[in-house]
Amino acid sequence: MSLPTRKLGRGSQSQNMPMTGERSSQPVDPAAKVCKEIVRCVNFAAIKHKDQRRKDEAQSPYVNHVIGVAYILTSEAGVSDVSVIQAALLHDTVEDTNTSFYELQAEFGEDIANLVKELTDDKSLPAEERKKLQVIHAPKSSYRAKLVKLADKLYNLRDLRRSPPVGWSKERIQEYFQWAAQVVSGLRGTNKQMEESLCDLFSERGITL
Numbered sequence: 001m002s003l004p005t006r007k008l009g010r011g012s013q014s015q016n017m018p019m020t021g022e023r024s025s026q027p028v029d030p031a032a033k034v035c036k037e038i039v040r041c042v043n044f045a046a047i048k049h050k051d052q053r054r055k056d057e058a059q060s061p062y063v064n065h066v067i068g069v070a071y072i073l074t075s076e077a078g079v080s081d082v083s084v085i086q087a088a089l090l091h092d093t094v095e096d097t098n099t100s101f102y103e104l105q106a107e108f109g110e111d112i113a114n115l116v117k118e119l120t121d122d123k124s125l126p127a128e129e130r131k132k133l134q135v136i137h138a139p140k141s142s143y144r145a146k147l148v149k150l151a152d153k154l155y156n157l158r159d160l161r162r163s164p165p166v167g168w169s170k171e172r173i174q175e176y177f178q179w180a181a182q183v184v185s186g187l188r189g190t191n192k193q194m195e196e197s198l199c200d201l202f203s204e205r206g207i208t209l
């Protein structure tokens with residue numbers, strides 16, 4: 001019996017996969033490409049947020065938040081759009097670290113950079129103004145940005161319930177819930193699972209959407 005003369009790539013399905021280019025015989029595995037892109041975002045976020053801590057008693061690493069937001073999207077909201085997961089991982093880099101949109105554009109492309117832009121508050125504005133703008137901008141956001149905004153709020157509200165920031169009074173926590181409910185109100189009709197979880201958190205506090 002003669003052996004095949006053509007070299008096969010990894011795995012039995014490799015013959016059906018697109019080639020990387022004319023001169024390369026290495027097939028591109030789409031799953032590997034997605035995996036690589038996501039890990040690249042996790043790595044970028046970990047480096048950018050490395051010195052940042054959450055405001056809780058334990059001073060948890062800030063990067064736990066962005067990974068947690070991405071995890072809510074994949075494990076609870078059923079989101080499989082890679083760009084949404086990438087944006088979730090990068091969503092606080094410009095707002096909270098020395099990252100620019102140009103850097104995001106160069107690293108991850110214009111689409112991801114624009115998505116992060118939709119999720120970024122202008123920190124040069126007073127806090128009151130920023131909060132008002134979130135309420136106004138929520139309903140006008142793109143579908144993908146709405147998904148990340150819902151997951152971001154869900155993570156932060158759960159955090160508030162579990163281990164609130166040091167020094168936050170009961171009133172301040174309640175005010176955050178009330179403001180978050182106004183934002184979430186403008187995001188309705190985007191994702192059933194996350195909206196139900198948010199509704200439960202609000203009703204615990206006597207807030208109805």
Ligand SMILES: Nc1nc2c(ncn2[C@@H]2O[C@H](COP(=O)(O)OP(=O)(O)O)[C@@H](OP(=O)(O)OP(=O)(O)O)[C@H]2O)c(=O)[nH]1
Nearest residue numbers: 053054055056065092127152156157159160163164165176
């Ligand atoms: N619940 C909670 N939040 C913490 C903690 N540490 C840091 N944060 C961040 O603080 C922000 C909420 O605190 P605020 O005082 O209302 O807002 P500010 O820091 O942007 O002025 C959130 O920003 P954000 O993610 O950009 O969301 P958003 O609130 O601006 O929508 C949240 O991620 C923590 O221990 N618990």
Ligand SMILES: [Mn+2]
Nearest residue numbers: 065091092152
């Ligand atoms: Mn966030």
